[in-house]
Amino acid sequence: MNAAAETTKGQSEDIRPLSAGQFIAAPTPGERARLRGARCRACGETFFPPRRYCAACTSGEMEDIELPSSGSVESFTIVHQQLPGSAMIPPYAIVNVRLGAGPVVQTVLREGHEMLELDDDVALVVETVLNEDSHSYVAFIARRLAGGSKEEGK
Amino acid sequence: MRDVVVLGAGLHRFGRFPDKSLPDLGREAIENALDDSGVPFKDIEVAYVGRVLAGMGAGLSVVSEMGRTGIPVINIEMACGSSTSAFREAYLSVATGVYDTALVVGFEKMQRGLIQIADQKSYQTVMGLAVMPASYALQARRYMADHGATAEMFGQVSVKSHRNGALNPYAQYQTAVTLDDVMNSRSIADPVTLLQCSPTTDGAAAVVICAASKAAQYKSGRLAHVAGWATGSGKYEPTGDSAEGEADTGEIGRLVAMAWERAGLGPEDVDVTQVHDAFAPGEIFSIEGLGLVPVGEGAQAVWDGRTEIDGDIPVNTDGGLLSRGHPIGATGCAMVTEIVRQLTGEAGPRQVKGGDAHVGLIQNAGIGGMNILVLTS
Numbered sequence: 001m002n003a004a005a006e007t008t009k010g011q012s013e014d015i016r017p018l019s020a021g022q023f024i025a026a027p028t029p030g031e032r033a034r035l036r037g038a039r040c041r042a043c044g045e046t047f048f049p050p051r052r053y054c055a056a057c058t059s060g061e062m063e064d065i066e067l068p069s070s071g072s073v074e075s076f077t078i079v080h081q082q083l084p085g086s087a088m089i090p091p092y093a094i095v096n097v098r099l100g101a102g103p104v105v106q107t108v109l110r111e112g113h114e115m116l117e118l119d120d121d122v123a124l125v126v127e128t129v130l131n132e133d134s135h136s137y138v139a140f141i142a143r144r145l146a147g148g149s150k151e152e153g154k
Numbered sequence: 155m156r157d158v159v160v161l162g163a164g165l166h167r168f169g170r171f172p173d174k175s176l177p178d179l180g181r182e183a184i185e186n187a188l189d190d191s192g193v194p195f196k197d198i199e200v201a202y203v204g205r206v207l208a209g210m211g212a213g214l215s216v217v218s219e220m221g222r223t224g225i226p227v228i229n230i231e232m233a234c235g236s237s238t239s240a241f242r243e244a245y246l247s248v249a250t251g252v253y254d255t256a257l258v259v260g261f262e263k264m265q266r267g268l269i270q271i272a273d274q275k276s277y278q279t280v281m282g283l284a285v286m287p288a289s290y291a292l293q294a295r296r297y298m299a300d301h302g303a304t305a306e307m308f309g310q311v312s313v314k315s316h317r318n319g320a321l322n323p324y325a326q327y328q329t330a331v332t333l334d335d336v337m338n339s340r341s342i343a344d345p346v347t348l349l350q351c352s353p354t355t356d357g358a359a360a361v362v363i364c365a366a367s368k369a370a371q372y373k374s375g376r377l378a379h380v381a382g383w384a385t386g387s388g389k390y391e392p393t394g395d396s397a398e399g400e401a402d403t404g405e406i407g408r409l410v411a412m413a414w415e416r417a418g419l420g421p422e423d424v425d426v427t428q429v430h431d432a433f434a435p436g437e438i439f440s441i442e443g444l445g446l447v448p449v450g451e452g453a454q455a456v457w458d459g460r461t462e463i464d465g466d467i468p469v470n471t472d473g474g475l476l477s478r479g480h481p482i483g484a485t486g487c488a489m490v491t492e493i494v495r496q497l498t499g500e501a502g503p504r505q506v507k508g509g510d511a512h513v514g515l516i517q518n519a520g521i522g523g524m525n526i527l528v529l530t531s
Contacts, residue, residue, distance in 0.1 A: 019277040045392050055390035077291035078344040079282060084267070085274035088282030094343070096292055101393070108282055118299050130280055139281060 018137040024066045032069040033124040033140035038062045048103045070123045071099040087130045095142045109142040121145045155249040157366035159377040162191025163491035168326040168357035168479030179358040180216030180261045187360035192372035195220040199253040201227045202244040204237025204260035205483035235520030238486030254365045261358035262481035290433035291343040303453035305345040309336040311434040312350050319473025321503045326479030350434035355479035359487035378497045382417025382528035384409040406443025413526040421445035425511035426496045428489040430519040431474045468506045486518045497531035
């Protein structure tokens, strides 16, 4: 899996989501991530990724919803050790992002992680994370929102 | 349900043993547990085996080292909680009268480096999310902000664990470290540093349990009894049910309440505790979840020395996962072993409360669930 380390914008022929079913519409690199969540019609709990039965009340009456494409950083950690098989090159941040009243989603933040603080606002955007077998694999990652952080207010 | 006692327990030293096979490791632990119990292997009626990484039917290849008596050998897997799951099943089989004597074994041989918790091609791996210490680090950073704790308070867990490990001849690490050593070791997932991570380990642990009514033929004196237990798999808590930023101790708290109810005891009765400190912050989250200290006060309790061997809530007296080592399938039985030593006054230099320890609490977690055990003497 040597290609895993190649995260540069390749000349790949087609774009595929790294994880099928995460997006409510075809993802375009550089644009806001339109994530597919699920809401339980019985109890109202929301989930990401979507699921067929509600984890809270076990109802099978679930509907697709589009999740907000920004949220606040509930917590984060800076990873310094390479995970075998990963396309992410340390150091990078793993962030738990709370999407308003909705679910907490986990992803990475690659640029500006050294300025990240708890409760920062971040956007979820589509980026190419892996080029392999002439395919570009895209996923949603977190990006700090300009003007939303304490440093930039100084 | 019948009263059940732990008659014996024993380990193969935890560490790195590239020249030893799983049967070599497991046989030595079983021999030590049988010797401690006074039970000959031919009297063992069933064996429950906790193991994770070994191939199909690994339990039999180890247990049959002691003889082929035709007993059922049951393989159980719940990641790092495998051998407390095996213990729980063995306990239920004796408590319900199906068997009188049971053997519990846990063993593992592991590779060096970050443990692979997801398939190499999986989304979680490619995205760099399947980093085990990160889950503790994420919780730790939020905890620091919410409760005013410092990174050094987490580091102190590891200092204490290594000091205890130096008193344990079965521990992987038997050398004390300073807080500077811990804080200056390289960062793995900030704020968790290398010395705040449990190592990968080879090792084995075994326990012999017996119906209390049959114990006298094998052993006399002070024995550890199984007083309470609980197992669960991570109940989903709806978003609105906990205040934002609240420390996530729900699952431990839910389960330990079940264990206390079965035991007729409570957190104020505990003399000695084993918790799942796969990474240093784990001890702090666990003692809060178990109700040994209020939520938000665990880090300060560690910093003040309350979880030391001579503290008022001694935790992981044998070095815990951080220093004893963490051969994932064997860890649960090693936890039981240390609590049994403490409750029978046989813990030597690690002994708490001058040997006057009568209630021991165990919390062992794995991907897939958590086990709580309460032992008494």
